[in-house]
Amino acid sequence: MNSVIAAAVMFLLVQVTQALPSLYHRGWLRLLQEGDGCGVCQPELCPEISGCLAGTVLDACDCCPECGNAEGQICDLDNTSHFYGRCGEDLNCLLDINAAFLGEIPEPQCTCRSQESMCGSNGKTYNNICRFKEVFHSNRESNLSITHRGPCETVPWITTPPRDVHNVTGNDIIFGCEVSAYPMALVEWRKKGTDNFLPGDDAHISIQARGGPERYGITGWLQIQGLKKSDEGIYTCYTRNKYGEAFASASLSVYDSGKTKKHCSANKRDFRSLKS
């Protein structure tokens, strides 16, 4: 009995919506997107869409455009589920293999189809075509284009300069300097007032360099062990390739460890308690 009534209601609904298709379209579309299947696509009824960082993709009904998910966002692994959404231009939905190694549950993520760097017309290197398109779509630089594949060849620049250090004699200190360069550059250190690059023949000074943390990046360190008063001064991180050079300086102040102890409040209290 109930099924007869339900069938009659369905029949009536179908009759009504066929008579008034445009009026009912939006309501139907919402119902259909919730999993009842897709109706006839009427692109002229699709909402206007703009400002999508990863471009647009078609919705679950393959009808209206919607924002694609950007690099690193969670996505639906196959086209039978419509929960997180589809990945945008030049992106594939892939399981994050690193997460499995770290003991986490791997989640499908939008991953750029190519990890090849791109050089933009603004002289900036983008890690991949997807990063480039995010900046392009964000409309911050509407006349931006790709000059060539691979990183831009430019003068190196110092992305993180060394910072001023204050410490007491006898302690160890480290200056750090991060450089971005293509072609790759060396990171060298100099103390102001001397002509030679460090460490020279000084056994209590050492330098180190490692690639990264960014692509086309190199990080250099200068370590001074067992600070002496004479180590005070200005230290310069210096880098160069065939297009030019860059440098950044920081100061080292060295205090006498004996003097600072006298300023210590704990000592003052001890003196007072001895007097009384």
Ligand SMILES: *[C@@H]1O[C@H](CO)[C@@H](O)[C@H](O)[C@H]1NC(C)=O
């Ligand atoms: C869904 O995926 C299958 C297999 O990848 C493909 O053959 C099919 O055309 C896709 N359907 C849509 C609507 O994209």
Ligand SMILES: *[C@@H]1O[C@H](CO)[C@@H](O)[C@H](O)[C@H]1NC(C)=O
């Ligand atoms: C874009 O156009 C502006 C003004 O015309 C110009 O100043 C800027 O350098 C251009 N940027 C690029 C990346 O070409």
Ligand SMILES: *[C@@H]1O[C@H](CO)[C@@H](O)[C@H](O)[C@H]1NC(C)=O
């Ligand atoms: C001085 O150097 C030591 C390591 O040798 C460090 O633990 C300490 O925080 C530094 N002090 C200051 C004020 O930076």
